[in-house]
Amino acid sequence: MSSNYFPYRDGQLHVSQVPVARLAEEVGTPFYCYSADALENSYRSFAAALSGLPATICYALKANSNQAVIKTFADLGAGADVVSEGELRRALAAGVPAERIVFAGVGKTGQEMIAGLDAGIMQFNVESLAELELLSQVAQQRGTTAPVAVRVNPNVDAGTLDQITTGRADSKFGIDATEARDFLTGTGSLPGIRFEGLAVHIGSQLTDIAPYRTTFERLIALYHELREAGLPLRRLDLGGGIGISYKHHLQEQVEEAEQRVRDYAQVVHGLADGLDAELVFEPGRLLVGNAGLLVTRVLYVKDNGERRFVIVDAAMNDLLRPSLYDAWHEILPVSAAAANAELRPVDVVGPVCESTDTFAKQRPLPPLKKDDLLVFSSAGAYSFVMASTYNSRPLAPEVLVRGDRSAIVRARMEYDAMIGQDRLPDWQNERADGDNPQKTALGAA
Numbered sequence: 001m002s003s004n005y006f007p008y009r010d011g012q013l014h015v016s017q018v019p020v021a022r023l024a025e026e027v028g029t030p031f032y033c034y035s036a037d038a039l040e041n042s043y044r045s046f047a048a049a050l051s052g053l054p055a056t057i058c059y060a061l062k063a064n065s066n067q068a069v070i071k072t073f074a075d076l077g078a079g080a081d082v083v084s085e086g087e088l089r090r091a092l093a094a095g096v097p098a099e100r101i102v103f104a105g106v107g108k109t110g111q112e113m114i115a116g117l118d119a120g121i122m123q124f125n126v127e128s129l130a131e132l133e134l135l136s137q138v139a140q141q142r143g144t145t146a147p148v149a150v151r152v153n154p155n156v157d158a159g160t161l162d163q164i165t166t167g168r169a170d171s172k173f174g175i176d177a178t179e180a181r182d183f184l185t186g187t188g189s190l191p192g193i194r195f196e197g198l199a200v201h202i203g204s205q206l207t208d209i210a211p212y213r214t215t216f217e218r219l220i221a222l223y224h225e226l227r228e229a230g231l232p233l234r235r236l237d238l239g240g241g242i243g244i245s246y247k248h249h250l251q252e253q254v255e256e257a258e259q260r261v262r263d264y265a266q267v268v269h270g271l272a273d274g275l276d277a278e279l280v281f282e283p284g285r286l287l288v289g290n291a292g293l294l295v296t297r298v299l300y301v302k303d304n305g306e307r308r309f310v311i312v313d314a315a316m317n318d319l320l321r322p323s324l325y326d327a328w329h330e331i332l333p334v335s336a337a338a339a340n341a342e343l344r345p346v347d348v349v350g351p352v353c354e355s356t357d358t359f360a361k362q363r364p365l366p367p368l369k370k371d372d373l374l375v376f377s378s379a380g381a382y383s384f385v386m387a388s389t390y391n392s393r394p395l396a397p398e399v400l401v402r403g404d405r406s407a408i409v410r411a412r413m414e415y416d417a418m419i420g421q422d423r424l425p426d427w428q429n430e431r432a433d434g435d436n437p438q439k440t441a442l443g444a445a
């Protein structure tokens with residue numbers, strides 16, 4: 001979280017120029033809040049680091065697919081990296097031109113291929129020979145040709161969490177480089193398929209740049225080899241994965257993260273020199289991670305023996321990362337604590353009936369009481385998008401702030417909308433109403 005976009009003014013946390021407490025009054029808690037100024041800044045910084053390169057930045061929608069967020073980037077010229085028909089539709093609806101969309105993902109269905117072909121996207125990143133065969137059939141049936149980049153598994157350890165590493169030989173992603181080479185040099189052509197490039201993505205939240213260099217070098221070597229073998233390749237998709245700083249109180253971590261982008265860009269500039277290829281980048285977290293907050297309210301403070309629990313109204317269904325990956329999010333009070341406030345270790349937990357519904361264990365925080373507002377920072381990426389309605393908790397709303405303006409960019413899910421998705425089977429409806437208290441309870445839903 002760049003502190004500029006989330007400053008304390010007169011002891012009150014703001015998003016750009018809007019006080020978080022005022023938004024909480026307006027929309028209720030929990031809610032997500034993003035700074036459009038921070039989104040624009042992160043995009044512009046990344047684009048500036050890559051300037052001079054023939055690059056398309058395809059924002060990885062999976063990190064945050066709110067229409068307003070996608071449109072913020074689309075308006076700055078971004079393309080999109082999508083992994084499902086749903087994301088493809090979101091990108092198109094937000095105004096991303098089809099020719100700037102790459103369709104990635106290890107399990108595209110025939111229907112999704114049709115959607116991509118009909119839209120006229122830039123390329124499909126194909127992850128297996130079986131997928132290539134299906135795409136060939138589908139494209140022929142549609143009387144068209146599919147532009148393809150083969151996603152290569154470079155067998156590089158990205159040095160990130162096991163759950164989010166994707167470039168090792170034991171991962172489900174991509175095609176083994178030797179297999180890809182043998183196939184492409186052996187077959188060369190497949191009806192309905194136009195090979196245009198190669199793609200890689202070795203993992204997410206990478207804090208070390210060295211694995212990128214190894215990966216890109218391997219990819220470029222293969223690119224040259226295939227071109228020499230006569231394949232008309234012209235594009236390299238270098239994926240995403242650059243890590244951000246989740247610890248804003250540690251200045252050195254923030255600086256390290258900024259340096260990382262420069263180091264990454266330097267590696268790319270160095271390797272791209274003299275390389276005859278268009279480049280595609282698929283950043284997700286880097287563009288949105290530090291541009292968002294999850295705002296929550298303290299429900300209760302409870303002491304169980306030695307341990308103090310702060311029970312908040314957000315839960316693992318709203319922000320899954322701590323439960324799923326043990327991920328660390330900074331927790332800040334919306335009203336700044338007094339300078340001399342004593343910090344005390346507490347467990348910050350949600351109301352869901354699971355022990356893993358824990359945001360932080362033994363986190364030193366200033367004194368907190370019922371109704372205090374807190375934020376989880378760096379909640380712009382892989383946060384709202386991974387939410388569920390577990391425990392029948394409606395999805396939280398999302399707010400976008402720009403300067404002194406704010407807008408609800410996704411309304412809180414209504415209870416009726418959530419429950420109304422359910423249908424009773426015929427045999428429950430067939431019984432007389434008097435025998436079926438449930439039907440009466442659900443009314444005509």
Ligand code: LLP
Pocket residue numbers: 060062063081104105164201203204205239240241242282283284285286321381382
């Ligand atoms: N391209 C591909 C093919 C990907 O699989 C991903 C992320 C990206 C780009 C964007 O990566 P980024 O720049 O955001 O690191 N839910 C996890 C992260 C999963 C990442 C999945 N793939 C988390 O919350 O940390």
